[in-house]
Amino acid sequence: MTYAYLGPEGTFTESAVRRLAGGSVRDAVPFPSVPAAVESLVSGRSERAVVPLENSVSGVVPATLGELVTHAGRIRIDAQLSIGVSFDLMAAAGTELSDVRRVVTHPHAHGQCGRWVRRHLPHAELVTAASTAEAARAVADRTAPRDAAIASSAAAARYGLTVLASDIGARQDAMTRFVSLRRSGPEGPPTDRDRTALLITSDRSDPGVLTGVLGELSARQVSVTWIQSWPRPAEHGRYHFLVEVDGHITEGGLAEAVVAMRRGVDSLTLLGSYPYLVDHALVGERTAA
Template identity: 40%
Template sequence: MTDAPAPTPSYSYLGPAGTFTEAALKQVPEARGTNWRPVNNVGEALADVVAGRSVAAMIAIENSVDGGVSATQDALATVPGLRIIGEYLVPVNFVLVARRGTALAEVRVVNAHPVAYGQSRGWLERHLPAHGHIPATSNVQAAASLFEEGDRADAAVAPPGIVELLDVDVLARDIGDNPNAVTRFVLVGRSRELPAPTGADKTSVIVELPDDEPGALLAMLEQFSTRGVNLSLIQSRPIGDALGRYRFVIDLEGHVRDERVADALLGLRRFSPNVIFLGSYPRADRREIQYHSKYDDGVFVEARDWLRGILSGEPEG
């Protein structure tokens, strides 16, 4: 009797097919040839990971126009045992599509995901000043809804690849207000294994302030500045248990195995009642981290050796 083949791994992503999240998942070599599970929201994607239905989930965490994605940040703060194992960048632009035969002048109501609507609102107000907006659950669903019975929209804001999925007319291209818009996605799993440092890494943590008092935020930031660690993102989110209580979502440059980063995290842990380590992983842009030589690993190692010698009574020399 032969052993049954191992089940094919699954990856979860915000569906349906054709979303920007799927475009991010296509960048993951390990995901090729696996099962992809389209889900409706971040909570469902992470629930798949926690339950073991998926080995990892691709979720949006930051947009160059709108900033951090609060639903993702809050989920990472409250769902235990998760780790970011990679990040991926997807350029974001939109097209305006409609059912075949619809002219731009006939458009009165537009389906659009709220984020997509916010990023194309300037174009819509210039070209369709009297339009109405119906929110959609995803960029692809905005276009798919045009074919649902009872849908009141005449057009939809959608990703450019929608023409490969639906029989629609493209009324306008490149309608995003910012041509440089990019969304940052992270692949989230449960693996505790840290990837080796590459010199072009990022570390993500979530930190609570110990007290609501003057200087608390400054004291937290000093844990990084005094060790030469640059922050690429810091965003506050309410903890929810009382007014004035916040946690901070932080991305910092470097790997936890870098001495300066490790020392900063130790200081942070002494300072804060709750530090959630989300992972160290290669930067999507592979840009090498630059820092002053006084924060080289050897400087921290030498300082520890000096103190160890003092404590052990070794003669100075």
């Protein structure tokens, strides 16, 4: 199986690819952005694209929602995986904590590690990078020994950096949810832990549209796990709804609800029925990798 993923090497996304693929990664290619990874899938150069959907502390990844909406009908979610993410402070060998003058990382990681940095490195300058792994790579490439990056322990291993402090995020239980995408085709069979994602568009603006749609689900005991409005660029102030529910599209209650929902809206597109996997233990695995 060939994978496109949000790179560079050493991102949490790469850890997710390894976990999702089991032993069967033939080829995993890092891409510089979510759209670039998805484009590799859509154009047929990759069989799967793995990108982050949401972090439990910093919220949704809008670029991924945008790709799901843009390519609805052409791509499907075929798995989701939540993994524990933790942040380490790392620098070139020989750098001491007291040497650090600049701290480089992704803005989300700055947010989650801000308290630790203010306490332990109150005078450090904060510099942003496009990803945590990109920050680690930048620190590894540079000759100045005064910089440190905040990234995963996998990034420290990948770029030959020394960890100065481990697990410095504000929340030890932070998780990131990744989606694995494939090109459209028949859904896989149900498992015992499926979710289904739908993209719903209605041109009606009366108060009952969303209530009606969700009512078809609750009437059949289908739980909504997640819902997001996504803007329709050409129609100011109007939105698509991305709705995720428990269960597989072939299962009785949900299959029936979807038929009923289609009657009340202008468009309803299946974004996938997929197993939802949670791996709290991956931090250790990642460290060993």
